[in-house]
Structure formats: C-alpha cells, structure tokens
Amino acid sequence: MNAEYIRNKITQLRLQKNVSEHRMSLDLGHARSYIHGIVSGRTLPSMQEFLAICDYFEITPEQFFYENNDSVNPTLLSGLIHEANKLSEEDLGLILVLVKKIISGYPGSK
Template identity: 35%
Template sequence: MTEKDFSLRLAKLREEKGVSARDMSLSMGQNPGYINNIESGKSMPSLSGIFYICEYLGITPKDFFDIDAASPSKANELYSIAKGLSNEQLDNLIALAKGLRK
C-alpha cells in the first residue's frame, strides 16, 4: 500500500463512519488537523498512530490494510452475528451472500 493508498483508505473509512476529519482528530486526542494532514498526504502516522486510528474506526490493522474489504466494520459486524448462527442458518446466509454477489 502506498502513502496515497493509505490516505485514500483512511478518508473512505472515516467517511463511512460518518465523522469529520477534525472530529476524529480531536476524539483521538490529536490536534484538529491531524487526520486532514494524513489524508492530504502532508504527513503519515506513526505505527502507534495507525493502531489508534484503527481502534477509533473499530477495525483491526489487518482490516485497514485489506483494500479488498470495502466495509470492514460491517464485515466484522456480520461475522460477529454469524458466529451465533446454527449450521443451517449459516448455509442460508452463505447462499444469500452468493446470490447478492451476482
């Protein structure tokens, strides 16, 4: 993932969460322009900053860097729900998901 990809991914996931860059920065205890600077490519977060960003977004770093996952927080929510389903219910859910993919 390039720095530009990182910036775009952060912006997409932040917007999906429905929060402004300023509000996210302040909620993370950073200066108001912290997230905006990352999204605009002016700076990059430290490794600990990446962990804080992921924690704020409610996803894992793996989810963040998995660009094939369009909405990792929703995928995680679905997975949490699926863990409590019976085998028959899981088969139905899989069939539904396959049908939606077409």
C-alpha cells in the same frame, strides 16, 4: 500499497463514518489538525496511532488493507463477521448459501 493508499483509506473511512478531520483528530486525542496532516501527506501515523485509527473505525488492520472492494464499508463487514461468529456451523452454512444466491442474482455477477 503505499502512503497514498493509507491517506485515501482514512479519508474514505472517515467519510463513511460521516465525521470531519477535526472531530476525528479530537476523538483520537490529538490536535484538531492531526488527521489533516496525515491525509495531506505531511506525516504518517505511528503503528500505535494506526491501531487506534483502526479501533476508531471498528475494523481490524487486515480490514483496513483489504482492497478488493473499496465500495464495501469495512465497519459493516466487521459487524457482520462479529455477529456471524455467534452462529452455529449449520447456520453459517445456510447464510453462505443465501449470500451466494443474492450475489448470483445481480446483473454482471460471476
């Protein structure tokens, strides 16, 4: 994992959220070119700014660096986890069974 990963991940998340670099920069309280500077490789965000970027996308830093499946929208995954935390252990078990059934039904699944 390197600076290129961070730049690419911010771009991926920004596109999933359907927001421009300009709008995201302003939303984060910076000049309109702030995000462009990051994704072009001129700079990297500070730790405080990185955490603000994660908050902006409604994900945890762990989810930002989760690279097993970049096709999964981390904001959706975060929402699912948030809602799942409200369920009983029994209901979580039922959901797990359902998810496994869905996955096993897809062609090419393990």
